Amino acid sequence: MAQTTLLEAIRQALFEEMERDPAVVCIGEDIGVYGGAFKVTAGLLERFGWERVIDTPISETAIIGAACGMSYLGLRPVCELQFVDFIACCFNQLTNFVAKSFYLWGAPVPMVVRAPSGGGVHGGPFHSQNPEMYFAHTPGLKVVYPSTPYDAKGLMKSAIRDNNPVLFFEHKALYRRIKDEIPESEYTVPLGKAAMRREGRDLTIATYAAMTHTSLEAAAELAKEGIEVEVLDLRTIQPLDTDAILDSVKKTNRLLIVHEDTRFGGVAGEIAAVVFENAFDDLDAPVRRVTSLDTPVPYSPPLEERFLPQVYDIVAAARELARY
Amino acid sequence: MTEAAKTVTPEQQLDLYRYMLLDRIVEETMTKLFRQNKIVGGLYSSLGQEAISVGTTYALEQRDWIAPMIRNIGGLLVKGVRPRDIFTQHMARYTSPTLGKDGTSHFGDLKNLHIVSPISMLGDLIPVMTGVAMAGRYLGQNIVTLTWIGDGGTSTGAFHEGLNLAAQQRASLVLVIENNQWAYSTPVSRQVPIEHLADRAKAYGCRAFIVDGNDVEAVFTTAREAVRLCRAGQGPVVIEAKTMRMRGHAQHDPAEYVPKEMFDYWKQRDPIESYERKLVAAGVLTGKIKKEILDAINAVIEEDRAFAENSPFPPPELAETPVYHEGPLPIEPQWKRPVAEVTPPRSSVKSEWNVSGDGDFQADAIEPATSKSPGDAAASVGARHGVPHKSAADPLKNATPKRNGAGRASAKRASKPAVRSRGRK
Numbered sequence: 001m002a003q004t005t006l007l008e009a010i011r012q013a014l015f016e017e018m019e020r021d022p023a024v025v026c027i028g029e030d031i032g033v034y035g036g037a038f039k040v041t042a043g044l045l046e047r048f049g050w051e052r053v054i055d056t057p058i059s060e061t062a063i064i065g066a067a068c069g070m071s072y073l074g075l076r077p078v079c080e081l082q083f084v085d086f087i088a089c090c091f092n093q094l095t096n097f098v099a100k101s102f103y104l105w106g107a108p109v110p111m112v113v114r115a116p117s118g119g120g121v122h123g124g125p126f127h128s129q130n131p132e133m134y135f136a137h138t139p140g141l142k143v144v145y146p147s148t149p150y151d152a153k154g155l156m157k158s159a160i161r162d163n164n165p166v167l168f169f170e171h172k173a174l175y176r177r178i179k180d181e182i183p184e185s186e187y188t189v190p191l192g193k194a195a196m197r198r199e200g201r202d203l204t205i206a207t208y209a210a211m212t213h214t215s216l217e218a219a220a221e222l223a224k225e226g227i228e229v230e231v232l233d234l235r236t237i238q239p240l241d242t243d244a245i246l247d248s249v250k251k252t253n254r255l256l257i258v259h260e261d262t263r264f265g266g267v268a269g270e271i272a273a274v275v276f277e278n279a280f281d282d283l284d285a286p287v288r289r290v291t292s293l294d295t296p297v298p299y300s301p302p303l304e305e306r307f308l309p310q311v312y313d314i315v316a317a318a319r320e321l322a323r324y
Numbered sequence: 325m326t327e328a329a330k331t332v333t334p335e336q337q338l339d340l341y342r343y344m345l346l347d348r349i350v351e352e353t354m355t356k357l358f359r360q361n362k363i364v365g366g367l368y369s370s371l372g373q374e375a376i377s378v379g380t381t382y383a384l385e386q387r388d389w390i391a392p393m394i395r396n397i398g399g400l401l402v403k404g405v406r407p408r409d410i411f412t413q414h415m416a417r418y419t420s421p422t423l424g425k426d427g428t429s430h431f432g433d434l435k436n437l438h439i440v441s442p443i444s445m446l447g448d449l450i451p452v453m454t455g456v457a458m459a460g461r462y463l464g465q466n467i468v469t470l471t472w473i474g475d476g477g478t479s480t481g482a483f484h485e486g487l488n489l490a491a492q493q494r495a496s497l498v499l500v501i502e503n504n505q506w507a508y509s510t511p512v513s514r515q516v517p518i519e520h521l522a523d524r525a526k527a528y529g530c531r532a533f534i535v536d537g538n539d540v541e542a543v544f545t546t547a548r549e550a551v552r553l554c555r556a557g558q559g560p561v562v563i564e565a566k567t568m569r570m571r572g573h574a575q576h577d578p579a580e581y582v583p584k585e586m587f588d589y590w591k592q593r594d595p596i597e598s599y600e601r602k603l604v605a606a607g608v609l610t611g612k613i614k615k616e617i618l619d620a621i622n623a624v625i626e627e628d629r630a631f632a633e634n635s636p637f638p639p640p641e642l643a644e645t646p647v648y649h650e651g652p653l654p655i656e657p658q659w660k661r662p663v664a665e666v667t668p669p670r671s672s673v674k675s676e677w678n679v680s681g682d683g684d685f686q687a688d689a690i691e692p693a694t695s696k697s698p699g700d701a702a703a704s705v706g707a708r709h710g711v712p713h714k715s716a717a718d719p720l721k722n723a724t725p726k727r728n729g730a731g732r733a734s735a736k737r738a739s740k741p742a743v744r745s746r747g748r749k
Contacts, residue, residue, distance in 0.1 A: 019667075019668070022657075022663050022666050022667050023657045025462070032675060033675045033676060033677055045673065045675040046672060046673060046674065046675050047668050047671070047672055048666075048667075048668065048671050048672070049666065049671035049672060049673050050673060051462055051666055051671070052462075052666060052671065054458075056489060056492075057485075057488055057489060057492055059451075059485035059488060059489055060485075061448075061451060061481060061482050061485045061486070062451040062454070062482075062485035062486050062488070062489035063451075063489075064451070065448060065450070065451025065452045065454070065455060065482065065485075065486060066451050066452070066454050066455030066458060066489060067455060068451075068452050068455060069440070069451070069452040069453055069454060069455025069456035069457075069458070069459065069469075070455040070456070070458060070459040070462075071455075071459075072434055072440060072452075072455075072456055072459070072655070073456060073459035073460060073463060073465075073655060073657065073658070074459075074463075074653055074655045074656050074657035074658070075459045075462065075463075075657060077455075092445050092448065092482070093448060093451070093482070096443050096444075096445055096448070097443050097445075097448050097452065099647075100443070101441070102647065102648070102649045103425065103645070103646075103647045104422055104425050104426045104430065104441065105421065105422050105425075105426065105430070105431050105432050105441040106422075106654070107432060107434055107440075107441065107654070108649035108653055108654070110653060139647040140647040140648070142648070163649045163650075163651070163652075163653055164648045164649055
């Protein structure tokens with residue numbers, strides 16, 4: 001088994017799904033000859049041709065709308081948004097057209113919207129955001145946000161085969177930083193299932209995407225102090241694996257939620273509510289959150305560092321919770 | 325268009341007449357239902373615009389796709405939707421196509437009639453129907469898609485993004501701009517600084533026709549020509565149909581902002597009454613035939629109205645039905661071409677751009693941009709009744725994907741991955 005980056009894992013998933021199913025087509029800006037801004041679609045055009053790797057004008061609304069129309073004839077389009085920040089440009093198509101199609105008139109929309117997301121690379125306020133909650137809040141959309149190459153590949157395959165619109169967030173800071181051994185044989189990872197990254201008895205950290213790795217670093221620090229932290233990687237935000245969260249909370253009796261999204265209206269609030277409603281008696285401490293600040297993502301490195309949750313933020317919050 | 329392309333047979337004439345009449349009677353029936361408080365939400369009238377929905381949809385084949393807006397009940401009827409579906413939709417009944425989850429013309433049919441449901445946000449259907457056309461081409465189905473937009477909707481971003489993508493893709497999309505002169509209470513002159521909305525098409529390098537939207541035969545023959553062009557791979561085609569909205573935006577709106585003289589003028593141009601006079605004069609329509617048509621329509625209307633009124637509202641728990649689809653898709657891809665054409669290795673290409681002339685341009689060859697004189701505008705009005713308004717330039721001409729890698733490569737693939745690609749364009 002070879003060491004594979006998260007970026008390469010996604011590329012493999014696209015490649016293999018396009019090989020497997022001629023209904024899968026890719027559509028987006030600069031994805032063909034150029035291979036995408038981050039090169040995720042590199043090589044697809046050579047292999048699958050112009051009809052299946054469709055370069056578009058800079059028109060996010062048209063990309064999403066056209067993909068939706070293609071899906072009505074049974075195709076499975078995979079859209080690339082150059083950066084997920086630009087998803088705001090097609091918010092209406094996604095939330096009003098795509099998301100409501102099945103519920104209102106019974107027309108499923110099997111499409112994937114994949115996009116580089118997240119901060120930590122000094123991309124500034126318009127190339128660093130985590131807008132997953134706008135869409136997790138919209139009934140009808142699924143939201144996937146992997147943290148490892150293995151998951152990214154398996155989840156992408158599931159997303160493409162899913163008969164619903166799936167937003168697939170690809171954390172750009174993880175693209176080349178995280179490597180995994182990926183089996184050569186075919187596999188998928190189901191949507192809606194969290195993964196336990198580290199077992200522990202004292203405290204649960206529920207997190208996802210890049211913060212999974214930050215949380216694991218914090219957990220290693222905390223272990224030196226004798227605090228054994230359980231790190232649960234949610235992997236998909238919608239549907240949310242509430243069973244896995246509740247099981248872990250019932251075991252550790254303490255919950256810290258960590259996300260790179262901003263605080264107000266982040267998924268931490270939803271998770272806390274689910275835990276209060278279902279496992280209040282199991283809690284030995286209040287639920288705590290470590291999140292980004294409720295500001296735009298600032299550009300300059302010291303500002304962005306302050307904006308993003310850091311290992312020491314998580315360690316401090318976990319330490320306090322463990323001693324509560 | 326040639327004279328032959330303008331030919332409409334007596335059978336077609338009676339069909340056009342029948343569908344316009346059906347449309348009007350369906351909508352009149354709903355106005356009565358609205359006044360009886362039986363319509364749950366708003367009711368939007370296409371009074372005076374029936375020729376556009378009917379004439380354009382009548383130019384399509386069964387395999388083709390439409391996406392209606394709120395004033396395109398006529399299109400739905402031509403496509404084969406029964407009046408009962410329109411009544412039950414407006415009355416929010418459990419027997420409606422959306423089971424009461426949405427109203428008005430907001431319903432579709434993927435499998436049989438090929439109708440995409442609209443949403444209330446204007447312009448969104450244009451990229452969607454572009455996508456349907458792209459998928460149809462990919463699958464080898466040779467279908468044409470058709471949707472409508474009002475004069476007001478041409479100012480949305482989705483209109484421009486959608487039309488541009490359609491033109492760039494050469495999508496087989498017929499886009500009908502239904503210029504009824506009012507976007508809710510705002511006249512066209514306060515929306516855009518141009519006289520003809522069809523002029524928009526020129527900027528996207530696609531064909532446009534301007535047609536009298538109250539002349540059903542002109543609408544039909546123009547749409548038929550547009551469909552023919554699209555089917556031949558020369559889409560998209562824009563049709564601007566000039567007409568007049570003879571009611572307010574919806575039933576609640578008395579449209580007092582419309583000058584009375586304007587209503588009076590357009591009342592004289594009623595598309596159904598004028599067509600009836602024409603068909604009677606031509607001996608195609610007789611009193612006997614008209615009675616047969618009316619009797620048949622009224623029988624269906626009566627049956628369907630009763631059906632709708634006797635239909636139950638949906639059970640409350642229906643609200644909790646899933647927002648996600650489990651199980652197989654209602655439509656699997658219907659391939660009408662060899663799949664091998666799109667699967668490796670036959671699909672494989674050398675990925676490089678061919679930029680003709682190194683992107684150079686001849687400055688003296690470019691005409692200076694001049695503002696249109698009123699004379700120019702009058703000239704394009706002369707393009708009514710199906711004369712091509714603008715010829716198409718090839719938007720792909722200057723940067724064409726090269727299929728077999730012959731010739732020189734002006735832009736090689738970047739060899740270094742952009743690790744921190746940041747700046748966007």
